[in-house]
Amino acid sequence: MQLAEITFPAFGLSDQAILVLIVALAIGLVPALTLAWVFEITPEGIKRERDLDRAGDLARRTNNFLDRLIIVLLALGVTYLAFDKFLLDPVRDEARIEAAREKGRAEASGRVYGEKSIVVLPFINLSGDPEQEYFSDGMSEQLLELLSRIPELRVISRASAFSFKGKNVGMQEIADQLSVSHVLDGSVRLAGDQVRITAQLIDAQADANIWSQKYDRPIDDIFAIQDEIAAIVVQELKVKLLQQTPTVQHTKPEAFALYLQARQLSRSGTEEAYQRSSELYQESLSIDPNYAAAWNGLAVNYFKQFSRGIRYFDDGYGRAREAARKALDADPAYSPAFATLGLIAMDDANDLVEAARHFERALELAPHDLEIIRHVVVLLQGLGRLDEAIALGQYAIGRDPVNAPNYANLGNSYRWSRRPEEAISAYRAALRLSPDLGAAQSFIGIALLAQGRHPEALESMEREPFEPYRLIGLTMVYHSLGEAAKSDAVLAQLIEKYGHEWAYNIAYVHAWRGDTEGVFQWLDNAVAFADPGLSLIVAEPQFAPVHDDPRWAAFMERLGKSPRQLAAVVFETGLKDQAATGRLSGTD
Known part of the structure; x- marks a missing residue:
């Protein structure tokens, strides 16, 4: 029955199939016992019990053979039960626990509303x-x-x-x-x-x-x-x-249709799609220059292209900021534009004070907008306020229970809080919803490294579909496994292919490898290349080995992220009073 419990789900069979098996075994038990009582297996074949010579040499050999067979079968059974108990059970339990968490979050939010x-x-x-x-x-x-x-x-x-x-x-x-x-x-x-x-x-x-x-x-x-x-x-x-x-917001139908096409195209995330999407947004704006949603869509396109290293403009963030401001000129209460300005402030200028101001206004206008809430989680992570980031991430999942990026975001908060088991569960929940989600396997691998589970970390890194994160993870895990030559080779490949776009990540790879000089060299490169990863440096525990180096405090001060500077950032989500009910304050 334990074998059925494990193998049936793998073939898509439900609990009903296990019930049928139980009934069939129960029905077959009586005939099986009867046949076992009447017949005996011998080297010469199956014989009736009454025809056997129990005193003969043949009977003794048969009994010895059956004894050995029973011992072997019992040993196999004990081995399997141990394997199931100590290896398979924890995996199943982890999946059940995370599924229960998911259901509990959604049901709690459902009870409130x-x-x-x-x-x-x-x-x-x-x-x-x-x-x-x-x-x-x-x-x-x-x-x-x-x-x-x-x-x-x-x-x-x-x-x-x-x-x-x-x-x-x-x-x-x-x-x-x-x-x-x-x-x-x-x-x-x-x-x-x-x-x-x-x-x-x-x-x-x-x-x-x-x-x-x-x-x-x-x-x-x-x-x-x-x-x-x-x-x-x-x-x-x-x-x-x-x-x-x-x-x-009302606009001309032609502008609306172009806006919808542009938004749909931008979701594919390729350079060509962003280019064509931006052209469609501009066509929409030529029909209605006061269309706030189209201006913000254009701003988001510029922001994503530049921050993800897809395309470089002379002033990529500047273009995004200008378009977002034009959205607010058209509609001063358009909350997504405030969120866009918040993202730009975090990634471009590392100005957390300005980012907090924009996000507070966005939440004030749209306290239940889950896209804005997801960005606010990132701001909280950047401020190092990880407990609040976790609470807000759980709130978002309660309202949006099958959104893979929300689980990945929560996994980041857990990982940076040095809670690797919960991080792994959150990342695996994200992968169940989106098996090809980029970075999740690599982040699972990093969480496993933190626990010293190096072989498992290697397996996870090798499954990562997004090459930059796969190379980052492999460089780290090969170093931990003592395979220095492999780690050096993968790092050289990472730098050659992605040195400009992934300077921040290369810096923490050097920290993991114990190369302090490399850390500060690549952090300087990250500043020079305007790497958006710097917005999360406060939360990243991989830099812990260099925190005592005098250059670290000076660098964080230069970024505007020293403890003194972070303490000056005033930002309230309104979540604290509502954590128990699943609602944000100011909305009831």
């Missing part, structure tokens, strides 16, 4: 043209963003909602996985200047439709339709608002 929770599933594209899918996806996202601005309503993020796209999953299963009470889904058909939108609101627990509506309107009415759907959701869920139902 009760019936006031919803997921907006991707609307189906019925236009007959796959290239129109950007419009149906965009409609879903617009509605999700609109509803998420209602503090009294728990809205699942895009990442979790879109994880069900194209999958045949029942409403009850969706509700269970996300701990929501309601589902909004529908379809979009775009034909010329006409649009048909069908929307339905479903009670997920009962799998019952509680409202549906079909809209056949000119494309010019697209924003009015979204406002109407949001108002109906509020009414049907009996949400008691402390303010008016929010509405979407």
Whole structure:
């Protein structure tokens, strides 16, 4: 039965299959005992018990053979049970514990909001043209963003909602996985200047439709339709608002369509996609120069291209900052633009005071925006306030339980807090949701190194799909295994291929290898190359071996990250008073 418990799930078999096996074994037990009583196995074959000569030499040889066979089988059984108990059980237990944590976080958040929770599933594209899918996806996202601005309503993020796209999953299963009470889904058909939108609101627990509506309107009415759907959701869920139902920003339909295409393209993350996306944002802005969302989309494109080393501009961060400010000129209360300015302040100028100011304003305007919250976690990590980063990360997962980056972010907070087991669990949760997630395997390897589990760390590093992090991890683990030549060779490869873009990481690799001079050389390079990794240097424990070097304190002072400078950064998330309830303060 223990063998079945382990092997059945690997073949996709459920607990029902194990139950069938138990019943079959129980039914077969009586016939098996009867046959064992009546017949005997001998070297000459199976014989009836009454035909055997128990005193003969043949019987003694048979009994000796069976004794040895029983001893071998018992030894194999004991070996297997020990292997299962001490090697397999901990792995299964770890997965069960993390799954319980995930479910507990989501259920705790669900209990707080009760019936006031919803997921907006991707609307189906019925236009007959796959290239129109950007419009149906965009409609879903617009509605999700609109509803998420209602503090009294728990809205699942895009990442979790879109994880069900194209999958045949029942409403009850969706509700269970996300701990929501309601589902909004529908379809979009775009034909010329006409649009048909069908929307339905479903009670997920009962799998019952509680409202549906079909809209056949000119494309010019697209924003009015979204406002109407949001108002109906509020009414049907009996949400008691402390303010008016929010509405979407209206613009010209042509500008809106270009904006949706640009946003969809940017998600692929390639240089070509960012270039074309930026062109589409600019086309949108040529139609409506006051379109705040398009300005911020352009700012985010510039920021990501420059910070990720995809493309270098003469003034990459400057372009991003200018576009974000134009978004705020168009709409002074556009919270994503404040978040973008916060990111730029962290990565470009290492100005944590300015970053904190921008993020505080973003949270004030949109306290439940999970994208902003994810960025705020990074700010807290950069300030070295890891306990708060962990609490806010857990809050985000409670509201967004199938978002892989949230788990990876939480894993970082645990790892930097020197809590490797919890870090490994969080990273593995991220990989279950997104098996190809970059950096997670390498970070698991670093957490294993911290525990002295070098062979396991090597296995994890070798599985890392993203080459820079794979090379970083292998350099460290080969050094720990005493294979200096291999460590040197991989480090040389890392520097040759990624020395400009990954200077900060190369610095902490030198720290791991005990090369203090290399650490400060590469930290200086990181400053010269404006490496965004420097924003997290306060939290990174890999630099601990050089903390006593006088150059370290001087370097941190130059970065604006000395203990004195960090203490001067005033930043409140509003989370402390709400940790027990799962809500951010100021929203109830």
